[in-house]
Amino acid sequence: MADIEIFTGPNCGYCREAKRLLDAGGYAYREHDVSQPDAQALMRARLPRARSIPQIFVDGVHLGGSDDLAARLAQGPL
Known part of the structure:
Protein backbone atom coordinates (compact mmCIF):
# COMPACT_ATOMS: atom_id res chain seq x y z
CA MET A 1 0.00 0.00 0.00
CA ALA A 2 1.21 3.50 -0.79
CA ASP A 3 2.56 5.81 1.91
CA VAL A 34 -1.39 23.28 8.74
CA SER A 35 -3.28 25.34 11.32
CA GLN A 36 -0.78 23.74 13.72
CA PRO A 37 2.69 25.36 13.71
CA ASP A 38 4.65 22.10 13.37
CA ALA A 39 2.62 20.95 10.37
CA GLN A 40 2.83 24.38 8.76
CA ALA A 41 6.62 24.37 9.16
CA LEU A 42 6.84 20.87 7.69
CA MET A 43 4.79 21.86 4.64
CA ARG A 44 6.87 25.01 4.11
CA ALA A 45 10.07 22.97 4.34
CA ARG A 46 8.84 20.47 1.75
CA LEU A 47 6.94 22.90 -0.50
CA PRO A 48 8.25 26.43 0.08
CA ARG A 49 6.18 27.91 -2.77
CA ALA A 50 2.90 26.17 -1.96
CA ARG A 51 0.10 28.59 -1.16
CA SER A 52 -2.89 26.26 -1.15
CA ILE A 53 -4.15 23.10 0.49
CA PRO A 54 -4.51 20.23 0.31
CA GLN A 55 -1.02 19.17 -0.70
CA ILE A 56 -0.68 15.42 -1.17
CA PHE A 57 2.41 13.21 -1.22
CA VAL A 58 2.44 9.57 -2.34
CA ASP A 59 5.53 7.54 -1.42
CA GLY A 60 7.37 10.79 -0.73
CA VAL A 61 6.60 12.28 -4.16
CA HIS A 62 4.45 15.41 -4.40
CA LEU A 63 1.21 14.59 -6.25
CA GLY A 64 -0.54 17.97 -5.93
CA GLY A 65 -4.00 18.89 -4.73
CA SER A 66 -7.43 17.27 -4.72
CA ASP A 67 -7.96 17.59 -8.49
CA ASP A 68 -4.58 15.95 -9.09
CA LEU A 69 -5.52 13.15 -6.70
CA ALA A 70 -8.85 12.58 -8.47
CA ALA A 71 -7.11 12.45 -11.86
CA ARG A 72 -4.48 10.02 -10.56
CA LEU A 73 -7.09 7.75 -8.96
CA ALA A 74 -9.02 7.69 -12.26
CA GLN A 75 -5.95 6.00 -13.78
CA GLY A 76 -5.96 3.19 -11.20
CA PRO A 77 -4.79 2.44 -7.67
CA LEU A 78 -2.04 4.49 -6.09
Whole structure:
Protein backbone atom coordinates (compact mmCIF):
# COMPACT_ATOMS: atom_id res chain seq x y z
CA MET A 1 0.00 0.00 0.00
CA ALA A 2 1.21 3.50 -0.79
CA ASP A 3 2.56 5.81 1.91
CA ILE A 4 0.26 8.83 1.71
CA GLU A 5 0.57 12.18 3.48
CA ILE A 6 -1.90 15.01 3.13
CA PHE A 7 -1.51 18.57 4.35
CA THR A 8 -4.92 20.00 5.22
CA GLY A 9 -6.58 22.81 7.10
CA PRO A 10 -9.87 23.47 8.87
CA ASN A 11 -12.89 24.51 6.81
CA CYS A 12 -11.21 23.42 3.56
CA GLY A 13 -13.66 21.85 1.12
CA TYR A 14 -10.90 20.65 -1.20
CA CYS A 15 -9.23 18.95 1.77
CA ARG A 16 -12.48 17.21 2.69
CA GLU A 17 -12.87 16.05 -0.91
CA ALA A 18 -9.32 14.66 -1.04
CA LYS A 19 -9.85 12.77 2.22
CA ARG A 20 -13.20 11.48 0.95
CA LEU A 21 -11.48 10.11 -2.17
CA LEU A 22 -8.79 8.43 -0.10
CA ASP A 23 -11.31 7.01 2.37
CA ALA A 24 -13.51 5.70 -0.47
CA GLY A 25 -10.51 3.91 -1.93
CA GLY A 26 -9.61 2.39 1.42
CA TYR A 27 -6.29 4.23 1.62
CA ALA A 28 -4.63 4.94 4.94
CA TYR A 29 -2.95 8.34 5.18
CA ARG A 30 -1.21 10.67 7.58
CA GLU A 31 -2.87 14.04 7.90
CA HIS A 32 -0.97 17.20 8.80
CA ASP A 33 -3.21 20.12 9.84
CA VAL A 34 -1.39 23.28 8.74
CA SER A 35 -3.28 25.34 11.32
CA GLN A 36 -0.78 23.74 13.72
CA PRO A 37 2.69 25.36 13.71
CA ASP A 38 4.65 22.10 13.37
CA ALA A 39 2.62 20.95 10.37
CA GLN A 40 2.83 24.38 8.76
CA ALA A 41 6.62 24.37 9.16
CA LEU A 42 6.84 20.87 7.69
CA MET A 43 4.79 21.86 4.64
CA ARG A 44 6.87 25.01 4.11
CA ALA A 45 10.07 22.97 4.34
CA ARG A 46 8.84 20.47 1.75
CA LEU A 47 6.94 22.90 -0.50
CA PRO A 48 8.25 26.43 0.08
CA ARG A 49 6.18 27.91 -2.77
CA ALA A 50 2.90 26.17 -1.96
CA ARG A 51 0.10 28.59 -1.16
CA SER A 52 -2.89 26.26 -1.15
CA ILE A 53 -4.15 23.10 0.49
CA PRO A 54 -4.51 20.23 0.31
CA GLN A 55 -1.02 19.17 -0.70
CA ILE A 56 -0.68 15.42 -1.17
CA PHE A 57 2.41 13.21 -1.22
CA VAL A 58 2.44 9.57 -2.34
CA ASP A 59 5.53 7.54 -1.42
CA GLY A 60 7.37 10.79 -0.73
CA VAL A 61 6.60 12.28 -4.16
CA HIS A 62 4.45 15.41 -4.40
CA LEU A 63 1.21 14.59 -6.25
CA GLY A 64 -0.54 17.97 -5.93
CA GLY A 65 -4.00 18.89 -4.73
CA SER A 66 -7.43 17.27 -4.72
CA ASP A 67 -7.96 17.59 -8.49
CA ASP A 68 -4.58 15.95 -9.09
CA LEU A 69 -5.52 13.15 -6.70
CA ALA A 70 -8.85 12.58 -8.47
CA ALA A 71 -7.11 12.45 -11.86
CA ARG A 72 -4.48 10.02 -10.56
CA LEU A 73 -7.09 7.75 -8.96
CA ALA A 74 -9.02 7.69 -12.26
CA GLN A 75 -5.95 6.00 -13.78
CA GLY A 76 -5.96 3.19 -11.20
CA PRO A 77 -4.79 2.44 -7.67
CA LEU A 78 -2.04 4.49 -6.09
